[in-house]
Structure formats: structure tokens, C-alpha cells
Amino acid sequence: MKQYTYIIIGSGIIGLTIARSLRQRNPGAKILIIEKEEDIGYHSSGRNSGVLHAGFYYTADSLKAQFTVAGNHAMRQYCHENKIPVNECGKLVVANDEEELKGLYELERRGKRNGSNVKLIDEKEAEEIEPNIKTYQKALFSPDTASIDPKQVCAVIKEELQRLGVEFQFKAKYLSHKDNTIKTTRGDFTGQKIINCAGLYADKVAHDFGFGKEYTIMPFKGLYLKYTKNKTDVKVNIYPVPNLKNPFLGVHYTKTVTDEIKIGPTAIPAFWRENYDGLDNFKIDELGAITYYQTSLFFHNSFNFRDLAFEEIHKYNKKYFVGLATKMVKDIDPKGFTTFTKPGIRAQLLHKKNLALVQDFVVEGDDKSVHVLNAVSPAFTCAFPFAEFVAEKYI
DSSP, X not given: OOEEEEEEEOOSHHHHHHHHXXXXXXXXXXXXXXXXXXXXXXXXXXXXXXXXXXXXXSOTTSHHHHHHHHHHHHHHHHHHHTTOOOXXXXXXXXXXXXXXXXXXXXXXXXXXXXXXXXXXXXXXXXXXXXXXXXXXXXXXXXXXOEEOOHHHHHHHHHHHHHHTTOEEEESOOEEEEETTEEEETTEEEEEEEEEEOOGGGHHHHHHHTTOOTTEEEEEEEEOOEEEOSOSOSXXXXXXXXXXXXXXXXXXXXXXXXXXXXXXXXXXXXXXSTTOOSTTTTOOHHHHHHHHHHHHHHHHHTGGGHHHHHHHHHHXXXXXXXXXXXXXXXXXXXXXXXXXEOOOEEEEEEEETTTTEEOOSOEEEEOSSEEEEEEOOTTHHHHHHHHHHHHHHHHO
């Protein structure tokens, strides 16, 4: 059996960038990435919005705050160096009333503390950037927010890793382990250190190694709705003031790397981990476990889950969904929103005891294994510096 220095479980953006960081640190290391799907970036990494965030949502003591600003610059630089298109369109966060105006000031305060390039501007200045904008007195402007194609980024990193001798084993679903040998559907693989970047199943793998026992993954389905009338009615990303007590940013306008307009995402509670469409990938054990925690969250109304669930399910009503977006602009054709994009599932970590959605990145491990338990948005933006952090502190 071939011996590896590192075996990485999962080929999303986190698995790919950790492999890249390890290769740069140790050119002679034998690195294997195992992936249960037929290619890289099959789940969250290939289905996210493509927005590169600018780092003003997060409290200064968080890992997200630590890595988002640096990650934004690193990802844009990587894209430019590798001729990957970037839409440097920027972002405006708008307010509806006096209370949300206070939220803008809080976001500006957080952003400046985190080193993010943000500033509050008045309505006139906002209209110069986005003539269609509708806001109350002020807006927060983030010129460094940009858009990329996440699947293209992952593909380029994969090609780079293959050139550098990193091996991939696809359709190799993790089954179990014994000591430092991983058992998969494509055979057994032995490595000195196992690095778990399994996304929606990161908690399951971690539990098998004795880590993350107090956590479980709660899946939330994200849907975007494309505006197909034109590409010009909105010029920049437009976001509402979010509820900072939960991890979701609310329905917003995204300008894609090809300048298309879409609104979303939803954060609809899913009933199993890969609950993308209908009964696809249905697993009865996941339905039971997830329903149990959803019922607990609903009963205790943790982080206002009850209201969140009703609100998100309401978004299946297309008219209501579009209505949330129309509040942020002066003029948009509701009939122009025609096509839903491929759904994504957010692998959101839940603390089982206190029923709290974990807001920050979570990593656990020892000298034999490392487990990236919570790498939700803005993980794609943070990927390069976050991978360096994991490699330096845990590997």
C-alpha cells in the first residue's frame, strides 16, 4: 500500500487550498486528495454565489475577520495571475429605516476595525455608483467586493496541484479508518496525517476520529433567481442590512462575473444533507437526526429559528421572494426574474447542547488528524489565508 504524508478528505476549495499550502511548505510531501464525487467542487464550493467578500460583517475577534480582507486580496491576485475573470463591481449595503441606519454604522465600525476598505456615503453618492439604488439617508460602500466563477477557480487550482504532483482519487467515499489508514469505496489509503475537509460530512468524519462530538451539521438550502431581462438594471452588488445575530445575509442582488443579475440566496432548512431537489440523495437516518434538531430549534426558538424557518419557507413563493429584492431598488421588472440557479447547501455547524448556530470557523485535531468542522461563508473568500492558518497551526 502506498504511503502518503498527507491525505485530505474532500476536494472543495478548503481541501484544495490546504493541499496547495502543504505543497508549498513541503515540496517533497506525498499528498493525496480523496473525493466521493467524480470531480472537485461538486457541492458548496461549486455552487456558491461567487462573491468575494470584503470583511466588514464580522467581529474583530473572529477568524472570519482575520482572514476575509487578506483572502479577498489573495483570491483576486490569484485570479489575475492565472487569467481568471474577476468582476470588480463593488457592493452597496442599503437601509430601509432609522434602525437599519444604525446597522450601517455598526458594519462600518466593524469593517474599519478589520482593515476593510469601506465607507458610509450619502444617498446622492450612492446614486452615482448605482443610479437604481434605494436607501434611507446613507449606504455603505465596499469597492473591494468582487465576483468570480468559483468552479473555474477550483479547476485552475486542481490543475496547479496536479502539475505539482498532488494526487487525486475520485469516487472514493470515506467509510472508516483504522489508525492512519483510511477505508474508502476505492480501497484503503495510508497517510501520516489525515485532514478532514469533508464539508457537509465533516462532522461525521470528525466524530469517527473522536473530534467535534458536541457539534452536528445542519443543512440550509440556498436558491438564487436569475434576472434575464437584461444585465444593466443593476450595476453593483446590493445587500440589505443583515441580522448580525445569525449567519445569513438576507436576500440581495449579486452581479456575477459575466455581469448577470441574480437575487438570493434563501436559507431554507433542508431535511437531509444533500437535499438539493426532490428526493435526490435521500437518507432516512439524516432525515431523522436533522428533523430532531430542527424540532428542538423550533420549540426553543433558538436564534429566532421559528421566525427564520417561516420566513425562509415563504421564499418558495416567487412573488414574495422577488418582493424582498424590489425594496432595495427604484425600478426593476418583477417579470424579469425567470430562472432559478442550481441550488446549494450550506453546511452550517450547530452546537448540540446550547442549540446555537456556530458563526465562526472551527478546526480541531491532534498529531494524527485535523478536522475543518465549520467552513461556511465567507470560506471561499478566506480560502488562501485560512489554508495557511490550518497548515501552520494544526499540521
